[in-house]
Amino acid sequence: MGKVEGGMKCVKYLLFVFNFIFWLMGSLVLSVGLWLRFDPETVSLLNGAGAPETFFIGVYILIVAGSLVMLVGFFGCCGAVRESQCLLGSFFACLLIIFGAEVAAGVFGFLNKDKIIEDVQNFYAKTYNDDNNSTLIASYHKVLNCCGTKAVPCSDSLSESKDCEAGIEEFFNSKLYIIGYVGIGIAGVMIIGMIFSMVLCCAIRNSREVI
Numbered sequence: 001m002g003k004v005e006g007g008m009k010c011v012k013y014l015l016f017v018f019n020f021i022f023w024l025m026g027s028l029v030l031s032v033g034l035w036l037r038f039d040p041e042t043v044s045l046l047n048g049a050g051a052p053e054t055f056f057i058g059v060y061i062l063i064v065a066g067s068l069v070m071l072v073g074f075f076g077c078c079g080a081v082r083e084s085q086c087l088l089g090s091f092f093a094c095l096l097i098i099f100g101a102e103v104a105a106g107v108f109g110f111l112n113k114d115k116i117i118e119d120v121q122n123f124y125a126k127t128y129n130d131d132n133n134s135t136l137i138a139s140y141h142k143v144l145n146c147c148g149t150k151a152v153p154c155s156d157s158l159s160e161s162k163d164c165e166a167g168i169e170e171f172f173n174s175k176l177y178i179i180g181y182v183g184i185g186i187a188g189v190m191i192i193g194m195i196f197s198m199v200l201c202c203a204i205r206n207s208r209e210v211i
Helices: 007-038 040-045 054-082 085-111 113-130 135-144 164-210
Strands: none
Touching (some): 007 164, 054 085, 054 164, 113 164
16 A cells, blocks of 8 residues: 655644544533533523523534544544545545534524523523522522513512523523534634545545556
C-alpha cells in the first residue's frame, strides 16, 4: 500500500491531532447536554405534569451529537493512522450527518428561544393560578428567586421580588444560548475536519495510483 509523503504526511498527523481534539470536544458536548438534561434546577422547573418538553428537544440533539462526535473522532484517528480510505470516507460521511445535527441544535436553540420561554411562562402561570402553594411553584420561587406573575403578583413577604415571568426568561435565555453557541461552534470545527479528511483521502488515492 502506498504511503503519503512530504506535505501530505504532515496533513495525516494534523488530521490525527484534529480528531483527538474532536473526540475531546465530543466529550464536552456530551457533558454539556447531560448537564442541561439533569441539572437539578432545570429538572425541578420542568418535572410537573403538563410541563413543556420543547427545551429538552435541543438538549437531546446535543447529547446524541456529542456521543456521535466521540465515536467519529475515534474512527477518524484510526483512519488517519492506518491511511484507510474506507475509514476516512466513513468519517467524512458521519461528519456531514453530525454537522447537520449540530446546526439543527444551534438553530433550534436560537429560533425557538422565545417559544420555549413563553411555553414555560404559560405553564407556570397556569400552575400558579391553580395552586400557588404547590411544591412545583415553591421550586420556581426558590430557583429563580421570584414570586407570582405580572397579572397575579404575590401577596406575601416576597412581593418585592421580581415576577416569575421575568425570572423564567432570564433563566432559560442563558440555557438556550449555551445550546445555540455549542451547536454552531462545533459545527464550525467540523468544517475543518471535513476539509482535512478530503485532502488526506485524495493524497492516499493519488499515492496508490502512482504505485
